[in-house]
Amino acid sequence: MEITNVTEYDAIAKQKLPKMVYDFYASGAEDQWTLQENRNAFARILFRPRVLIDVTKIDMTTTVLGFKISMPIMIAPTSLQKMAHPEGECATARAASSAGTIMTLSSWATFSMEEVASTGPGIRFFQLYVYNDRNFVAQLVRRAEKAGFKAIVLTVDRARLGRKEADIKNRFTLPPFLSLKNFEDFDLRKMDKADSSGLTKYISGQTDRSLSWKDVKWLQSITKLPILLKGVITAEDTRLAIQAGVAGVIVSNHGARQLDYVPASIVALEEVVKAAQGLVPVFLDGGVRRGTDVFKALALGASGIFIGRPVVFSLAAEGEAGVRKVLQMLREEFELTMALSGCRSISEITRNHISTDWDAPRAQSAPRL
Helix, strand or coil: CCCCCCCHHHHHHHHHCCHHHHHHHHCCCCCCHHHHHHHHHHHHEEECCCCCCCCCCCECCEEECCEEECCCEEECCCCCHHHCCCCHHHHHHHHHHHHCCCEEECCCCCCCHHHHHCCCCCCEEEEECCECCHHHHHHHHHHHHHCCCCEEEEECCCCCCCCCHHHHHHCCCCCCCCCCHHHCCCCHHHCCCCCCCHHHHHHHHHECCCCCHHHHHHHHHHCCCCEEEEEECCHHHHHHHHHCCCCEEEECCHHHCCCCCCCCHHHHHHHHHHHHCCCCCEEEECCCCCHHHHHHHHHCCCCEEEECHHHHHHHHHHHHHHHHHHHHHHHHHHHHHHHHHCCCEHHHCCHHHEEECCCCCCCCCCCCC
C-alpha cells in the first residue's frame, strides 16, 4: 500500500508495535480532550487564498536561531525511540539531516547524544529536564555542547508527570533490552515494577519539582548555548520568558500528555505571539499532521513547527525511510499550500491568509430592560 499522507503511519504503527509501546506513544492525559483538540482546532482555521500571483518559484527556506534550514518543519523531542525501531534516534537524526532540518534529541533517548552526533553532520538541539542532581544536569549540558548540539530546549511543563491512564492499565515499564543512554549512571533497576508504572514513579522522583524562573538564569550561567523554553502557552509566561532572556519559546502542551483540558497548541499560539511582540521567535509543537497545518501555524505567527508522533509512528513502520517520507510529504504539502494561497516565500505568509472561528464577533447578551 502506498502511503499518501502522514496519518496513515499511525495505523501501521498500531499494528506493528506491542500495545504497551503504541499506547505509550499515542495516548494523552486523563480524558484525552486536549489530545483530540490538538488536531480538531486546526480544522477551525480556514484559508483566504490570494490569486493571480506568480508562484513559479516557491522558497520554503527559513532561519532558526541563525541556522538556515530547508523548511520550517522540525523534529520535536520524543523519548524512547528504540522501542519503535532498533536504530531509534540515530535513524531520526539521519532523516532530519537528509531533509536539511533540525532534530531535537530527547534527554530520555535510547541512544546517547554522542552516538546521535556520530551519525554525521546536522543541526541538532538537545531537550533537557532539570533533575534534583544539578551536577548531573550541568554534566548533560556540557556533553551536549561537546557533541555539537546547537541549542538547549528546556521543557518547563512537567513539574510532575501527567496521568496517562493507558500507561497505568498497561503497567508500562522500560523494556529490559533498552536503557536511557544519556544517564546510565542512574540505576533503573530500582523502579518498582509492582507499581502501576515503574517508569512514572522513577521519573517523578528525579524531576526537580522546585524548578522556577531563577533556574532559567542558572542554566544560562552554565552554558553559552541559546535556550528555548518548551511548554509555554500563556501571554504571562511569555513575557516572563523574555525577561529571563531566553532565545525563544515553543508553544506546547507536551503532546497533551501532561494537563488535560488546556488549549490546543494552535489555539494558544496567537496569544503567545502577541505577547512576544517580535522580541523572540515563537514555535509551535502539537497536532501538526498536514502541510496545511504548517501554513496555518505560520500565518498565526509561528516561526516554525515541530512534529513528534508522526516521527515515531513512521519510524516504527519503515525506519529511517519512514521518517524521511514524513518530512518529504509535509514539505510537498506545505509547498502546495503556499502556492495555492499565493505565497512565494515564508515572509509572505500573513494573518490575512486565514480566518478562524475565534475571529467571529462574540454574540452579545441582550440588554436588560
